[in-house]
Amino acid sequence: MASKPTALHFSLIFFVMATLILGVLLYVTFDEGTKLRAEVDQKTKQAGDEKAQARQYLDSITDLKDRIGYSKIAKVGAADDTGIDSVIGSMNDDIKKLGGPEARGNSYAETLRAMKTKSDNLNSENIHLKQKTAELEDKFLKALTKHYTEIVSEHDKAQQKAEKERSTAVKDKDREIEVRDNENKKLQVTTNNLQGELKKSQDDHEDLKKKSDKEKTQLESINDYLTDAVRKRERITYDRPDGLVRFVDNDSGLVWINIGRADKLTTRTLFSVYRQTHRGVGRPSAPANTGDNNEATDNADDRFSPGLEEIKGSIEVTRVIGAHLSEARILKYDIYDPLQPDDLIYTPLWAPGRPAAFAFVGLIDFDKDGASNRRELHEMIAGIGGKIIHEVLDDGSRVFFTEFPGKSHEYAEEDPKIDLGIKYLVIGRIPDLSDSGTDEEKQAHRQIIAHHKAMISEARKTAVRRINLSDFLAHIGYVPQRRLYVPGLVDRPFNLKSGATSQSTGGTVGERSSSGKVSSLFTRSKRLKKQPVSSGTTSKRFQPGN
Structure with a gap:
């Protein structure tokens, strides 16, 4: 009996069919994979060949770029490229520029x-031109040689003629030289004789010059001595008073003078006041060519220097009131000869308008x-508008003021000398070398003495008036502001005297020796009627040997 299909049968059938299908699929898949692998291998080989061929092409392009000289340009470019950033563009540019219109x-x-x-x-043209140039050079050389040959021939003829003439001239010149040598020998003898006579004349002239200079120096000394003697005796002056005193107030110590703003008067100007019966203002008291102030200052009165007795006082302008009126204070006066109206005033420091x-x-x-x-002198002169042109300082240097008192320089030969523009050559104390303490002082004093001599000579030649310092101070009405006593300075006119008190000012000093008496206030007994007197003996206790 037939049995019915079961699940096992269906499972077996499904398994068999699945196996068949899987086998078919595996076969088909394996067959297609084999074909694909074959195609891949073929394509891979083809790609490798193409890559090798491309590398070969690149190497060829690189070689080509190196060959044509553009190895550093990466871009090859197109055929119509004209830019120089590509190889083909650079080549096109070279063809255009280097080839030119004929060879492009x-x-x-x-x-x-x-x-x-x-x-x-x-090159062919160059060879042809060289051949032609050589032919022309050969022709030119032949023509030039012929020309120079003719010139040399003419020159040789001229040279022979010149040598012949020179030989004749040399012979003539030798004869002239011989004649001249003979004349020179004669002239040399004459010259030697004349030189001897000239030497004798020069010696005689030198002796005469020395004798004349000596006589001139003696005459100048005599003239200076006589001039100073006359000046000392006559004391002539050509100065005129600057004004006069109009009013005097002795109680307030003020005076009023007849010069003022219209005369360009400035305050602090000093004037000396002269008596109405004077014999001339600005008269010197002593000769000033040596600068010796002894005669003008030794034994001087406390008021004025000798020879300046006509000066009765001095004033200083304190206020300019009007065109011709100014107020001044009295600096110095004589109680026995007081200042009064119409007294004349004078100063060398000031002149109206200049x-x-x-x-x-x-x-x-x-x-x-x-x-x-010196500083006080500068301030005094500059304060009233005056000026110093030439000055010898304490260190011995001579200076020239271009703008007083601020600008000056050491005097040089090209600077102006003392001329008529100088009113006075004022001579201070000329030091003595024996008074010099140090080498520096001695050198400075030597220079002062030398400058003094030179400036005296300059002033004498231009007739500039010379005046010593004491006269100058008296004429300007200078009054010392203080009187300082310096012990040991014996040339002061007001030295203190040692000794007992005198009975009057300037009187004789009495005996200062002790009388030996002791005041009774210091005795042991107040009952003593007589003051003890020293016997002058010394106690034996203090004798030698005790």
Whole structure:
């Protein structure tokens, strides 16, 4: 009996069919994979061949770029490229620029062949030109040689003629030289004789000059001595008073003078006041050519220097009131001869409308206290508009003021000398070398003495008036502001005297020795009627041997 299909049968059938289907699929898949692998291998081989061929092409392109000189340009470019950033563009640019209009081709090869053809043609032309140049040079050389040969021939003839003439001239010249030598020998003898006579004449002239200079110096000394003697005796002056005193107030110590703003008067101007019966203002008291102030200052009165007795006082302008009126304070006066109206006033420092100029040499010491008053002198002269042109300083240097008192320089030969523009050459104390303490002082004093001598000579030649410092101070009405006593400075006119008190000012000093008496206030016994007197003996206790 037939049995019915079961699940097992269906499972077996399904398994068999699945196995068959899987086998078919595996077969089909394996067959297609084999074909695909074959195709892949073929494509891989083809790609490798193409890559090798491409690498070969790149190497060929690189070699080509190196060959044509553009190995550094990466881009090859197209055929119509004209930019120089590609190889083909650079080649096109080279063809255009280097080939020129005649040798330019459509390619590098055509251009190079055209350039080669052109170069060959130029070489042929160059060879032809060289041959022609050589022919011309040969012709020119032959013509030049012929020309120079003719010139040399003419020159030789001229040279022979010149040598013949020179020989004749030399013979004539030798004869002239011989004649001249003979004349020179005669002249030399004459010259020697004349030189001897000239030497004798020069010696005689030198002796005469020395004798004349000596006599001239003696005559100048005599003239200076006589001039100073006359000046000392006559004391002539050509100065005129500057004004006069109009009113006097002795209680307030003020005076009023007849010069003022219209005369360009300035305050602080000093004037000396003269008596109405004077014999001339500005008269000197002593000769000033030596700068010796002894005669003008030794034993001087406390008021004025000798020879200046006509000066009765001095004033200083304190206020300019009007055109011809000014107020001044009295600096010095004589109680026995007081200032009064119509007394004349004078100062060498001031002149109406123009500044006065001076030259100074020597040490400047107003009150003989050993200290220099040069700064005070500058302030006094500059304060009223005056000026100093030439000055010898304390260190011995001579200076020239271009703008007083601020600008000056050491005197040089090209600077102006003392001339008529200088009103006075004021001579201070000329030091003595024996008074010099140090080598520096001695050197400075030597220079002062030398400058003093030179400036005296300059002033004498230009007739500039010379005046010593004491006269100058008296004429300007200078009054010392203080009187300082310096112990040991014996040349002061007001030294204190040692000794007992005198009975009057300037009187004789009495005996200062002790009488030996002791006051009774200091005795042991107040009952003693007589003061003890020293016997002058010394106690034996203090004798030698005790």
